[in-house]
Amino acid sequence: MKYNSIEQILKNNQAWAAKKVAEDHTYFQELATGQKPPYLYIGCSDSRLALTRFTGTEPGELFVHRNIANQVSLTDINFLAILEYAVVHLEVKHIIVGGHYGCGGIKAALEGKAIGLVDNWVNPIREIYLQKQDEIDALPTQEERWNRLAELNVQMQVKNLYQTSVMRQALQQQQAPEVHGWVVDIRTGLIKDLQVSTKKWQLRSLSLAAF
Ligand SMILES: [Zn+2]
Numbered sequence: 001m002k003y004n005s006i007e008q009i010l011k012n013n014q015a016w017a018a019k020k021v022a023e024d025h026t027y028f029q030e031l032a033t034g035q036k037p038p039y040l041y042i043g044c045s046d047s048r049l050a051l052t053r054f055t056g057t058e059p060g061e062l063f064v065h066r067n068i069a070n071q072v073s074l075t076d077i078n079f080l081a082i083l084e085y086a087v088v089h090l091e092v093k094h095i096i097v098g099g100h101y102g103c104g105g106i107k108a109a110l111e112g113k114a115i116g117l118v119d120n121w122v123n124p125i126r127e128i129y130l131q132k133q134d135e136i137d138a139l140p141t142q143e144e145r146w147n148r149l150a151e152l153n154v155q156m157q158v159k160n161l162y163q164t165s166v167m168r169q170a171l172q173q174q175q176a177p178e179v180h181g182w183v184v185d186i187r188t189g190l191i192k193d194l195q196v197s198t199k200k201w202q203l204r205s206l207s208l209a210a211f
Contacts, residue, residue, distance in 0.1 A: 031059055031060060035060055035063070035090070036060075036090065036091075037060060037061055037062055037063045037086075037090060037092060038061065038092060038093045038094060039057075039061060039062050039063065039092055039093070039094050039095075039096060040062075040063045040064075040065070040082075040083070040086040040087075040090075040092045040094070040095045040096070040177070041062045041063070041064050041065070041095075041096045041098060042065050042066075042070055042072060042079075042095065042096065042097045042098065042157070042161075043064070043065075043066050043070050043096075043097075043098040043099075043100075044066060044067070044068065044069055044070045044098070044099065044100055044103055044105065045066045045067055045068050046100060046103065046104065048100075048186055049098070049100055049184060049186075051064075051098065051184075054184065054189065054191065055191070063082070063085075063086050063090060063092060065078075065079055065082045065083075067079070067121075068104075068105040068118060068121055068122065069099070069103055069104075069105025069106055069109070069121075069122055069125060069153060070097060070098060070099050070153070070154070070157060071121070071124065071125075071157060072097065072157040072158075072160040072161050072164075073124075073160075074160065074163060074164060080164065080166065083161075083164060083166045083167075084166045087166050087167070087170050087175075087176075087177060088166070088170075091175070092177050093177055093178065094177050094178050094179075094180060095161065095177045095178070095179045095180070096179075096180045096182055097154050097157045097158050097161065097179070097180070097181050097182070098154070098182045098183070098184060098191075099150045099151070099153055099154040099157075099181075099182070099183045099184070100150065100183060100184040100185070100186055101146075101147045101150055101183060101184070101185050101186060101187065102146070102147075102186050102187070103146075103150050103153075105118065105121070105122050105125065106122075106125060106146055106149050106150045106153060107146055108122050109122040109123070109125035109126045109128075109129060109149070110125075110126075110129060110145065110146055110149055112126070124156070125149065125153050128149065128152050128153055128156050129149055132149075132152055135148070136148055136149055136152075147183075150183055151183055151194055154181040154182070154183060154194055154196070155181055155194065155196050157181075158179055158181045158196045158198060158201070159201055161179055162179075162198065162201035162202065162204070162205050163205075167205065168205045168206075168208070171202055171205050171206055172205075172206065176202070179196070179198050180193060180196070181193070181194040181195075181196035182194065
């Protein structure tokens with residue numbers, strides 16, 4: 001792959017800004033007035049996943065949190081602050097948890113090779129693997145096992161989302177955004193909606209509130 005130099009990236013920026021202004025001279029004035037994005041996207045840090053390019057969305061549409069292997073961690077203050085800001089203040093209508101096939105974080109969890117701090121970070125994925133080991137090990141190739149774990153990881157992170165105080169409060173106030181679990185297939189550029197059913201987690205959050 002050919003990479004742009006720093007100088008080229010800055011030139012690209014000038015060309016892009018000029019093109020936007022040529023198309024609509026108020027584009028940046030409007031962008032500067034503030035944000036009201038309808039989507040919170042929780043995705044993997046992988047450099048290939050430029051979701052705005054994959055989805056044709058514009059600046060101002062996606063509020064974003066990214067980390068290795070798109071984890072929804074109930075102890076990650078950075079993530080929780082983003083979630084609360086998105087749900088309570090920006091009032092996003094949808095939350096997308098987006099994983100991807102060929103994810104290095106999933107691979108690290110599956111193969112268990114010690115590579116550093118990432119090993120600690122992906123430990124929850126290792127737990128998912130251990131829970132579903134029979135199903136995953138029965139798959140014929142390592143790639144399929146790796147990709148299935150990416151799907152199960154998205155499902156688990158959607159479930160985790162419903163365990164957060166932010167989502168539970170939003171559900172009780174009937175202001176919870178709709179949650180979607182996606183996997184991006186980098187081999188085709190296509191997004192697969194996993195159709196994760198969230199009903200039981202919603203009900204569980206509400207019934208816990210009744211205690
Ligand atoms: Zn990844």
